Amino acid sequence: MITLLDYGAGNVRSVINAIESLGETVKVVTGGEDILSAEKLVFPGVGAFGNMMRILHEKKYVEPLLTYLGSDRPFLGICLGLQALFDYSEEAPDIKGLGFIPGTVKRFSIDLSVPHIGWNGLNYKQPSRVFPGLQGSEKFYFVHSYHVVANDPGPILTTTDYGCEFVSSIQKGNIMATQFHPEKSGRAGLRLLQNFLQPPAEPVRCVQTSRKTVLAKRIIACLDVRSNDQGDLVVTKGDQYDVREDGDVRNLGQPVELARRYYQEGADEITFLNITGFRDFPLEDMPMLEILRQTSRNVFVPLTIGGGIRDYTDTDGRKYSALEVATEYFRSGADKVSIGSDAVIIAEDYLKTGRPTGRSAIEEIARVYGNQAVVVSIDPRRVYVKAPAEVKHAEIETARPGPDGERYCWYQCTIKGGREGRDLDAVTLAQVCEKLGAGEILLNSIDRDGTNLGFDLELINAVAAAVTIPVIASSGAGKVEHFYEVFTATEAEAALAAGIFHRREIPIGDVKNYLADKVETRC
Numbered sequence: 001m002i003t004l005l006d007y008g009a010g011n012v013r014s015v016i017n018a019i020e021s022l023g024e025t026v027k028v029v030t031g032g033e034d035i036l037s038a039e040k041l042v043f044p045g046v047g048a049f050g051n052m053m054r055i056l057h058e059k060k061y062v063e064p065l066l067t068y069l070g071s072d073r074p075f076l077g078i079c080l081g082l083q084a085l086f087d088y089s090e091e092a093p094d095i096k097g098l099g100f101i102p103g104t105v106k107r108f109s110i111d112l113s114v115p116h117i118g119w120n121g122l123n124y125k126q127p128s129r130v131f132p133g134l135q136g137s138e139k140f141y142f143v144h145s146y147h148v149v150a151n152d153p154g155p156i157l158t159t160t161d162y163g164c165e166f167v168s169s170i171q172k173g174n175i176m177a178t179q180f181h182p183e184k185s186g187r188a189g190l191r192l193l194q195n196f197l198q199p200p201a202e203p204v205r206c207v208q209t210s211r212k213t214v215l216a217k218r219i220i221a222c223l224d225v226r227s228n229d230q231g232d233l234v235v236t237k238g239d240q241y242d243v244r245e246d247g248d249v250r251n252l253g254q255p256v257e258l259a260r261r262y263y264q265e266g267a268d269e270i271t272f273l274n275i276t277g278f279r280d281f282p283l284e285d286m287p288m289l290e291i292l293r294q295t296s297r298n299v300f301v302p303l304t305i306g307g308g309i310r311d312y313t314d315t316d317g318r319k320y321s322a323l324e325v326a327t328e329y330f331r332s333g334a335d336k337v338s339i340g341s342d343a344v345i346i347a348e349d350y351l352k353t354g355r356p357t358g359r360s361a362i363e364e365i366a367r368v369y370g371n372q373a374v375v376v377s378i379d380p381r382r383v384y385v386k387a388p389a390e391v392k393h394a395e396i397e398t399a400r401p402g403p404d405g406e407r408y409c410w411y412q413c414t415i416k417g418g419r420e421g422r423d424l425d426a427v428t429l430a431q432v433c434e435k436l437g438a439g440e441i442l443l444n445s446i447d448r449d450g451t452n453l454g455f456d457l458e459l460i461n462a463v464a465a466a467v468t469i470p471v472i473a474s475s476g477a478g479k480v481e482h483f484y485e486v487f488t489a490t491e492a493e494a495a496l497a498a499g500i501f502h503r504r505e506i507p508i509g510d511v512k513n514y515l516a517d518k519v520e521t522r523c
């Protein structure tokens with residue numbers, strides 16, 4: 001029996017699913033006595049450090065946790081569950097950590113995108129019983145803006161390189177904690193987790209395969225989901241956002257089945273977009289939650305869900321906040337939520353006053369679940385202009401002139417799945433959303449969507465140059481070369497595709513094979 005400490009923030013469902021998939025049963029802590037009586041305790045921390053410590057105090061978990069740690073029984077901290085062990089964090093300097101390991105938690109101060117999101121390797125510093133079965137070259141999934149700094153190197157088990165060398169896991173007796181998420185790290189993560197749950201007799205020292213670890217570029221499979229005219233929830237695919245063919249919604253398969261297939265094929269992440277979420281209230285759309293629940297049972301890579309994440313009043317007048325909607329998604333197995341239409345409205349409001357309200361969906365969700373949990377999905381369309389000063393928006397000079405030879409264009413934000421254009425450009429939207437706390441930009445292109453013509457590199461460069469958070473390039477992938485192009489000609493950290501995967505034109509493995517030796521990916 002594994003005891004799991006859930007303090008109510010983030011996706012503990014994935015950790016439970018991963019543990020259960022390894023044949024163990026899980027008991028979720030409901031009071032301090034459960035911590036004290038645990039035989040093996042797993043503490044998956046997600047969100048913001050201050051919020052986590054406040055809840056641990058409110059629930060009176062701090063003393064039992066310190067007693068448990070002092071008893072040297074098996075403990076696995078994940079992400080914030082590692083950071084919590086230290087004295088304090090720059091993220092919330094006024095509130096103390098558990099102070100079990102002397103040291104602090106610092107924000108990355110590097111010339112790279114922060115959060116550090118994606119698959120990175122490990123530099124092995126000590127042997128451990130959690131390593132048997134690993135080759136040493138595996139990558140694990142990270143998502144964090146802060147990292148621990150131990151006063152004494154003794155407990156450092158592994159480090160990872162990302163602009164600096166940081167501590168990616170610690171081990172002190174039977175206490176172990178990782179900055180990365182084993183439950184989201186595919187087979188390698190499950191292996192490590194299994195070793196923690198059923199420890200092999202002998203510790204193993206993994207062999208270092210390269211001098212430094214490198215963050216992989218991510219390949220993301222995207223599933224646009226909606227009900228067809230018969231009322232079944234299907235994966236569909238638009239052609240410049242038009243998902244109907246001969247009057248019917250295109251049906252490219254079942255969401256749970258396709259997600260499983262992409263996991264097996266090596267997708268680094270899976271994104272579900274409820275593309276009619278702007279119309280319907282997503283919490284009434286229970287099948288979407290069910291899709292997440294079922295998918296997260298056997299897909300152990302990060303899951304993002306978008307569509308309809310906004311405040312809502314139902315027909316009985318009951319108000320739901322975007323945070324409540326997001327919470328349901330996280331509880332059902334999502335790791336990140338993606339906000340589309342509402343992000344545009346939030347940015348427009350912000351630009352009117354120049355001041356954050358503190359109450360927008362982006363700010364509220366980021367405050368509780370951390371910036372890394374908030375993706376902003378942008379649906380821009382190109383608007384050509386003759387001269388740069390013609391509009392107040394961020395224009396670019398384009399190598400692909402418009403229909404009347406226009407040499408400049410800007411990227412107009414749209415809402416409601418491209419149905420409504422707004423007086424806001426994609427570059428400004430991305431900048432405002434970063435300021436408000438978004439952790440990642442999912443950058444679609446209505447012009448390129450479903451065309452197989454390749455990504456809009458000019459759009460991606462314009463947005464990536466304007467923000468420091470990671471940008472996911474989306475729309476237009478038609479051949480493996482397009483992935484190489486987007487990773488070498490832009491700063492995109494991930495590339496997302498849909499149609500070529502759904503139609504089985506190019507398997508994810510082919511994309512990775514083509515990129516091998518050219519671009520760092522997760523094998």
Ligand code: 1PR
Binds near residue numbers: 240339378448
């Ligand atoms: O506005 O917060 O409710 O979120 C709705 C979400 O649904 C947004 O993220 C929006 O991008 C998405 N969406 C709305 N309508 C459509 C549509 O297609 N009619 N899908 C839609 C957008 C775009 C991509 C697609 C890539 C790759 N899909 O995610 O998967 O373009 O396609 P490709 O590789 O085949 O070119 P809200």
